Amino acid sequence: MNDNNGKLQWVFPDCELPPAGDSLLEGHESIIVLNMNATKATVEFTLYFADQEPIGTISAEVEGERVRCFRLDNPEHLNGYIVPRETQYAVKLVSDVPVVVQYGRLDTRQTNMAFYTTMGLSV
Amino acid sequence: MNDNNGKLQWVFPDCELPPAGDSLLEGHESIIVLNMNATKATVEFTLYFADQEPIGTISAEVEGERVRCFRLDNPEHLNGYIVPRETQYAVKLVSDVPVVVQYGRLDTRQTNMAFYTTMGLSV
Amino acid sequence: MNDNNGKLQWVFPDCELPPAGDSLLEGHESIIVLNMNATKATVEFTLYFADQEPIGTISAEVEGERVRCFRLDNPEHLNGYIVPRETQYAVKLVSDVPVVVQYGRLDTRQTNMAFYTTMGLSV
Amino acid sequence: MNDNNGKLQWVFPDCELPPAGDSLLEGHESIIVLNMNATKATVEFTLYFADQEPIGTISAEVEGERVRCFRLDNPEHLNGYIVPRETQYAVKLVSDVPVVVQYGRLDTRQTNMAFYTTMGLSV
Numbered sequence: 001m002n003d004n005n006g007k008l009q010w011v012f013p014d015c016e017l018p019p020a021g022d023s024l025l026e027g028h029e030s031i032i033v034l035n036m037n038a039t040k041a042t043v044e045f046t047l048y049f050a051d052q053e054p055i056g057t058i059s060a061e062v063e064g065e066r067v068r069c070f071r072l073d074n075p076e077h078l079n080g081y082i083v084p085r086e087t088q089y090a091v092k093l094v095s096d097v098p099v100v101v102q103y104g105r106l107d108t109r110q111t112n113m114a115f116y117t118t119m120g121l122s123v
Numbered sequence: 124m125n126d127n128n129g130k131l132q133w134v135f136p137d138c139e140l141p142p143a144g145d146s147l148l149e150g151h152e153s154i155i156v157l158n159m160n161a162t163k164a165t166v167e168f169t170l171y172f173a174d175q176e177p178i179g180t181i182s183a184e185v186e187g188e189r190v191r192c193f194r195l196d197n198p199e200h201l202n203g204y205i206v207p208r209e210t211q212y213a214v215k216l217v218s219d220v221p222v223v224v225q226y227g228r229l230d231t232r233q234t235n236m237a238f239y240t241t242m243g244l245s246v
Numbered sequence: 247m248n249d250n251n252g253k254l255q256w257v258f259p260d261c262e263l264p265p266a267g268d269s270l271l272e273g274h275e276s277i278i279v280l281n282m283n284a285t286k287a288t289v290e291f292t293l294y295f296a297d298q299e300p301i302g303t304i305s306a307e308v309e310g311e312r313v314r315c316f317r318l319d320n321p322e323h324l325n326g327y328i329v330p331r332e333t334q335y336a337v338k339l340v341s342d343v344p345v346v347v348q349y350g351r352l353d354t355r356q357t358n359m360a361f362y363t364t365m366g367l368s369v
Numbered sequence: 370m371n372d373n374n375g376k377l378q379w380v381f382p383d384c385e386l387p388p389a390g391d392s393l394l395e396g397h398e399s400i401i402v403l404n405m406n407a408t409k410a411t412v413e414f415t416l417y418f419a420d421q422e423p424i425g426t427i428s429a430e431v432e433g434e435r436v437r438c439f440r441l442d443n444p445e446h447l448n449g450y451i452v453p454r455e456t457q458y459a460v461k462l463v464s465d466v467p468v469v470v471q472y473g474r475l476d477t478r479q480t481n482m483a484f485y486t487t488m489g490l491s492v
Binding site: 009011012013014049050051053054088089090092105115116117119 | 250252276278279280282311312313314315346347348350361363364365
């Protein structure tokens with residue numbers, strides 16, 4: 001398969017949904033998927049936890065030549081699954097076509113904002 | 124082709140131009156290209172969005188043995204293209220010679236500053 | 247060995263345990279290990295310093311299909327070893343099965359919070 | 370050559386030395402080199418700029434089984450070379466033995482602190 005548009009599997013070990021808080025910028029986490037292919041990508045999320053069985057897979061789509069931001073605090077983006085707040089978890093994403101995936105977190109506790117990001121690891 | 128000076132294609136899934144704001148340090152995004160070759164690099168940007176066709180390619184140059192910071196809030200750096208503020212997008216950069224590329228964002232909302240960076244992913 | 251679940255060795259050159267401080271969110275460092283295998287992972291930490299011999303190896307386990315967050319300020323997570331505060335060190339982690347590992351630091355000095363993260367480098 | 374202890378060349382496109390400022394935590398940049406070999410590493414820095422010829426090479430050593438933090442605001446760490454403040458530059462590091470290298474920046478303007486880090490890219 002042509003690799004130039006990304007990889008099929010991405011892993012993010014360190015996820016934790018911060019409190020939304022009261023500030024204008026809500027604390028949240030996102031997984032951003034870039035699909036540079038002409039065709040739609042179907043992606044499957046698996047969530048791993050410290051002390052329970054994994055959740056998944058949760059299926060979603062990203063149109064061709066589009067970027068899509070999955071807000072992990074929005075159950076509509078995860079087929080209705082509600083991510084628990086302030087709980088350590090990890091995410092694996094598997095796609096049927098090559099994509100590129102990044103993770104971002106915005107924490108607004110203490111009336112400050114702090115960003116946290118990493119490119120995904122493709123294994 | 125000799126790979127020691129970098130790669131030909133770089134991808135940044137999570138771009139969003141923050142408000143410039145009123146603080147001394149303006150909110151902005153940058154893409155920083157290091158060209159370690161003796162000769163000039165011609166780079167082509169493509170911008171991907173959530174719900175519109177991609178923009179591109181936007182062409183620019185980086186002299187040999189120089190680093191160039193492309194301010195994404197400066198249309199002069201993007202052949203006149205104006206990146207919309209507070210909108211999810213993604214960037215692909217293709218170069219005719221190997222380069223190394225990093226992304227940086229400075230957000231100064233809430234009179235605080237927050238950095239966000241990632242090395243590009245080369246696919 | 248099947249590589250799809252990660253790598254066997256991970257390296258984090260820039261570790262420094264910040265002061266815990268008085269704020270609600272304590273300053274700390276974490277190493278987060280995701281074990282996507284069905285079976286338990288045994289991991290061995292080695293700590294490198296600027297001017298003393300390395301410490302290690304420190305052994306720990308991560309259950310199958312679980313993520314575990316090792317708080318580096320918690321000696322119970324490191325077989326009793328106490329990481330010195332405000333001291334430059336580096337961490338190597340070796341696993342007997344493929345895992346994916348990320349590093350995070352939260353610094354809360356100046357009554358602000360600042361995050362610092364990097365995916366591990368697998369060499 | 371055994372690759373397990375890292376790589377021979379590392380690149381950091383986005384460097385800029387922030388003002389030191391007046392706060393307890395001075396603004397600064399660091400390049401952190403982990404040498405997991407039994408023997409000493411000799412590293413050579415080259416600095417690239419936007420509009421002048423590269424500087425280098427600047428030579429330094431890292432003892433075997435040690436981590437060394439090069440403060441880029443400390444000329445004693447760079448053979449006397451003084452990095453200009455608030456100027457875009459890039460760093461290439463070449464080592465005679467495999468090492469692992471990370472970059473960190475602490476910006477303390479606005480009486481806040483903001484971290485900025487990336488694992489090096491090995492090309």
